[in-house]
Each structure stands twice: as structure tokens, then as C-alpha cells.
Amino acid sequence: MMMMMITMLMMLTLSTVIMWMTSILSKKSNEDREKSSPFECGFDPMNSARLPFSLRFFLIAVIFLIFDVEIALLLPMPILMMHSNLMYWMSISILFLIILLIGLYHEWNQGSLEWAL
Template sequence: MTMMIIIFFTLALASIVMIISSILAKKTILDREKNSPFECGFDPKGSARLPFSLRFFLIAVIFLIFDVEITLLLPLVPILYLTPLFSWLCTGIFFLIILLLGLYHEWNQGALEWAD
């Protein structure tokens, strides 16, 4: 019964905080100047939503993927003396082969080419 009271109190408190924050966060000023993008005091010359290069986005995603994979390789160094050498080598080489195959596939598909 105590657990139910705690859960109810927590949900009620969270709901009250969310309702109060949504009430306080309402913008009541409907001014055209305040809603327009600010560009050094001048009216903007172009659209605020300019498209960006899809190649740049793809390179950024590939960088993030390989960056995360490198952080997965880092724990191999401290466990060198804690595991058998054969198991450590098989795991490390298998992971590196997967990385190199992924890099070769991206290179082969032309995803690493910045300009045509």
C-alpha cells in the first residue's frame, strides 16, 4: 500500500510540474517582428531553412559510426592480460575485419567521395 501511495504521489507531482511549466511557457505576444528571424537588425534576404549537402550528412554519420566502433576497440587493451591470448586475438581481428569490410563497402559505394 505504501508503494502505491509513493507511485501516485510521484505521478501527481510530475503532472503538476508539467502543467505549471506549460502554462508559464506560453508566449502570449503575437508580434510579427518578434516572430521573424533576426539578422543584424535587417530583414532576412533569404529563407531561414536552407538545404544542406546530403554528402556532408552521410560523411558525418559514417564518422559517428566509426567513432563509436573505435570506442568499442579501446577496452581490448586493458583486458590483454586478463584473457587468453588466442581469444583476445580472435576477438580483436574479427572486429577489425568487420570495420575494414564496412569501410571498403562505403568506399566502393562512393559514399566517401566529397565531390563528384
């Protein structure tokens, strides 16, 4: 039993060393500044990072996150319907959807959903 554990440990160590060595040997040594820098939101990584950011893009991203959370909350509702009182489930679901529709209507009236100025 002890011999088998030692053999497995040696095999694990050997395979780890082999994978580490192959990853080091397979890397390209000519890394360019552009290739090693991250690509962020379409901005040129070689220019100044203090460029003006589009407020409309940020607002659309926040709206997307809000509705993404909304979908995550709406998806389990049919499953909850089977395990709860139908009237209670219906009133909570309608209240939730009304709150979301009021928020969407408010964003629409404020002009948050329009790209053109």
C-alpha cells in the same frame, strides 16, 4: 551547532542573491536578433530554414560517428587482453577489425568517401 547552520544558510542565501543580482545587472540590454539566434551548421539564421541540405555532408557525419564508436570500442582492448585468454581476445579483435574494414571497403566502393561528383 544550530546557530552555525543558520549562519551558513544565511551566507549561502546571501551569496546566491548577490550572484543573481550581478548577473542581471551585467547583461547588455541591446540584444540584436542576429546575436541572440543560434548559429547552426553555417546556414544564415535570417534566411529560410528550408534550404537544401548536403547529403554528402550528412553521410560523412554518420561515417565519422561510426568510426568514433569504433575507437571507443578499440581503446579498452589492450586492457582486456591482460584479463582474458589470448587466443579468444585475438580472434574477437581480428573479427571486429575485419567487420569494420569490410564496411569501410563497401563505403569506398559506393563512393561515399569521395567529395567530388
